[in-house]
Structures are given as C-alpha cells and as structure tokens.
Amino acid sequence: MASRSLADCTAWELRDLYARGEASPSEAVRAVLDRIDAVDPALHAYLYVDREAALLDAARWDGRAGRDDAPPLAGIPVALKDNICTRGWPTTAGSRMLEGFRPPYDATVTVRLREAGAVLLGKTNCDEFAMGSSTENSGFGPTHNPWDLARVPGGSSGGSAAAVAAGAATLALGSDTGGSIRQPGAHCGVVALKTTYGRVSRYGLIAFASSLDQIGPFARDVRDAALLLGVIAGHDPADSTSAPRPVPAYAGGLTGEVRGLRIGLVREFFGEGIAPGVADAVRAAAGVLAGLGATCDEVSLPHAAYAMPAYYIIAPAEASSNLARYAGVQYGHRTEHAEDLYTLYARTRREGFGAEVKRRIMLGTFALSSGYYDAYYLRAQRVRTLIRREFAAALERFDLLLGPVAPTTAFRIGEKAEDPLQMYLSDVYTIPVNLAGVPGISVPCGFAGGLPVGLQLIGRAFDEAAVFNAAFAYEQATPHHTARPPLAASPPSSWDSPRAGGSRA
C-alpha cells in the first residue's frame, strides 16, 4: 500500500488510510491533482479543474475525515461530468453554446456530494449535450483513451471514465441516456452504473432526453460505485420523476454470494456484429459466475434489435424539445448578427451547436412533425412498451440478465466520426436497457487486443443491490478491475510508484 500513489487508491482505501491517520485528504487530493497535471495534457479528460478550491475543501477534512462520525465521502476526490450543474463553476455540457455559463445553483447530486464531504475536483469532458458515443462531439476537443491515446474513451461520459481509469479522479459521476455511462466505462476498464429511471434526481442535469436520462457512478471497483450511489440516490422534491423509495445500504449489502442466482444470457447480444474477443471475454465471465454457483441459461429478447431505431426517434424527439431553450436569450451564446427574433434564434443555434446536436434536433423535429408523428414517434413509443414488457418477462424468469456492454472495444479517434449510423450502432446493447428503464452495470471482464472489455449485468427495476452484488462476486473472483492503464502505471519519478503492472491479458 505504501508504495502506491494515493491517486490509485479506491475511496474505501482512502477512508481506511484517513481512519488510521496514515494519509490526509489534503495529501490524497494533492496526489490526484498532480496526476491530473501529469496525464491530462494527453487525455483531455477535464474541461475545468479548480485546484485551489479542491485543496481548500480537502484541508477542511484533514483530521476529521477519519472520525467515526465523518460523512461517507469525507475528503474523497470526485469529478463531475460537465452536464451536471455546479454553482459558480463553468457548466457547458461540452457545448460552445454554453461557453462561459456558470449556473446559479447546484444540481441535487452536487448538493448531496458536498453534504457527504466529497472534494469536488472539476468538470469532465463529454459529447455535446451528452449526444455521442466517443466524446469526439465535444465542442472543446476529444478525450483520449488512457489505454491507447489514439482511441476514443467511449461516450458521452468519456471524460469521467478516462479520469477514473487514469487515477485523475477517485470517483466520478456521468449520465446515461442510451449507454453514456456503461459504454465509456467498458472502453476505459472501470465500473460504471446506469441506475433505474427515477433512482437518482435529475434536477440540475442539463436535459437531453428526459424520459431516459439518469445520473450514475464511475469507480475503480464495485464497492466504490456502491458507496457513491448510496450518496446520490433517493427521492428529491425538485424532480417529480425521482422515486419516493428508500435507498438500501448498497455497499453494506455486498456479500459476494451468488449461489442459486438465475442469470439469463441475452441471445441477441451475442449475434452479428460482436467482435469475437469481446464475446469470448463476456462468455468467460458468465462461466466465472456459474463457477461461483449461479445458474446461467440463454434468454431471448426478440425485439431488442428494434431498440436502436426506436431510441433514435424518441431521444432526438425529446432533445429537439429540451434544446429549444438554447436560443440566445436566457444564457449562453448569442449571435451578433440578428435584426429580428427568428434570425436571433436560428443563427444563434447555427453558431452554437455542433453537427451531431443539429442532426439530432433535425431528426427529432422530423419525427414529431405533422404527417410523420404517427409513423415514427408513436410507433417508436409502442416499440418501447414492447421492449419494456420483454425485459419484465425475462427478469421474472431470471434474477439478472447478462451480455456485453458494447460490440467492440474502443475504436480509433476519427474512425466513425463521419458515419453517424455506425456511431449509433456502438450502443446496441445498452440502449434497450434505457428504454426498459432498468439498471445496468459495466464491470471490467478482461481484454481483447490489449483493450478493456465490459461485462453488462442488468437487473430488475430498483434492484441495483442485486446488480452490485453479482458484479462484486465476479470482481472478487477475477483480477481484471485491478489492471491500470499504462498512462497511470508509468508515472514520472516524482510519484510514488503504483503497484506494478496489473494483469493485462
């Protein structure tokens, strides 16, 4: 332990070190900030880092963070995706449209993190308004994958995933509308959870598709993700779609016991388009869970293939409405060349939005427009009902569903930038879960061609506890989550040397 940098410690390890007086929040936060300085010029995981505020915050917890009465994240360094409002800090959602915007209020999750003692480091890069699967759509330049800088980290929460993988944050939050937490989690080799719709308040999350958006945790192991979800989950009067249900003790409930658990392998998630190395790693993971006493059988979700088209009608439709507010009046960019109101709106939006956002606004507006509404939007909503019903039936027969997170490992920067349809297809296994509204986690399950592969475990609505527990059992039986990317594992000599290598297979 002493030979590892504090930047590579988990939140639970930091808590133990604080409790034993062997490290202080100031030391840990400084180690993470130093790591950001060292790796972020290459990664570009962050859009904003407030070093001074983080160090001041950390110092407040020195000597107190290790006490029994300290809140759960006292002195733990946490990063936030830049579509989550932070009072006084820039919040751009990766868009030039919101360059310079500083929200006058905190998102509910931001408030809960502060109350839990978390030290907020800054804001992480993402695809513009969370629309994308690679973080290349950020208006401020792409984030690079810490395992291979020529590749994307996934998206849209690519900055949060890359930061946690590289030790540039202990924990981070992202948002997932069609896979934007799980897919970058898989591509960067970290634990990443999309919660049940309604589990976490969306108040202060910059809206993309309101019936799908959920905030969730990134962490380097399952216990850390459980700790973070316990802090942010729960009802919020400011979000009427948040569920008034009690929040279980996620971290305390991890037993690692999966004997008798019924797991369904989703047949449609292993079909055409999946890379052989990904399928092998995920099947091997199912074998590990079976070896621990779970029963694994195949299950079919025959309409899963229709989730992609349904999603790319529903989500853009909601986005076209949600993004109407960016018109150069209340906040954000405003064109300098407009004499009348229509031109003010239309030209401001031309100048402020990037290509993918424009494409989705157009697609969504088309699907909602007179003459096409029944054929596209209404049909897509009916398909959504069908998919929800299929998931509900499968989750009656099985306790959890299992499959890959993404069909391939991280692709090269630029590879899919000019082909929106190919980009959309990278979310085929995550999108159905958003439409069904149920929780799904990405857990590192090995490597294909030297790049991380993610195992997806899908649970019943509001049963994040079962998802965490199976993921924890898998993690306890395998070394994959301990592997760290080369960027973090070969630090300059001024650092403490982190534990060597890990297990790259």
Added chain:
Amino acid sequence: MIDDRTVAHVARLSRLELSDDERERFRAQLGSILEHFQSLLALDLAGEAPPGDLSPLAGNGRLDAHASEITNVLREDTVQPCLPLEDVLANAPASEDGCFVVPPVIEGE
C-alpha cells in the same frame, strides 16, 4: 424520402439556420438513418399501446408502471424561495431593468 424541401421545412421548425453544405449533408445522413429505421415501420404492432404519457417534455416523461410507478406529483401551493434575479440574469447575453433583452417581436411602427 427526405428531399430538400423537407430539410428546409424541418430546419425552420427547428429554428436552425443551415449552410448549403449542412443542408446537403443532413439530407443524405437523415435519409440513410431513416432508411435504416424502416424495420420499425414493418413491425406488426397491432395491439401494442404506447406508454401512458407520451409527452416528450422535460419532467413529464412518466411512462408505464414497471420502472416508474409515480403518476401525478402534487405539492402544497406555498411560496418557496427562488433564485435572486441578479443571479439569474448574470448569464444573460443582454438584460435591462431585470428583463432579458431581445430584438423587436412585433413588427411595424
């Protein structure tokens, strides 16, 4: 399926000014995306109801019951604190006397 007129119409509804290049690119891309979505149009959905509330608007995304059992959420109609006006206007591109400033809305003298 998507012609220039449709692109121009949708762009106007979207309040999006497009360059000639964008108009051409979106026509081709939206066409190929919708082409891919034809499978959806062929699906037999007789008897499949849409989810309960179809509103795509923020906050109204209540769908059927299995992942979201809440329907109408009401609270007492009481005065609650709101953000200070100057904080809200601080992000406005143009403001005056506590108001957002926009170009003239009504044409004429």
